[in-house]
Amino acid sequence: MEDKFLNHLISSARVVVENVLAGVKRCRIVKDVLRLTTEGISDLVMEIACGLHNLRVRCRHPFPTFDVLSLLSSG
Secondary structure (H helix, E strand, C coil), rough: CHHHHHHHHHHHHHHHHHHCCCCCCCHHHHCCCCCCCCCCCHHHHHHHHHHHHHHHHHHHHCCCCHHHHHHHHCC
């Protein structure tokens, strides 16, 4: 029973990670073979692609901004 629960948790996390990687791979430069041989450029390309993915997700589902401390002190 414990193994089944653990497998469910792992598979749920795997689905989230695979969906994020698919979103990052929308940038074609990440999918294709990178021929730039400069040291660290592939890491920089992946970092930029992840940043673009985060921006796309954040703009798609904008969260309302509020100050939690002001809500607690006003009550």
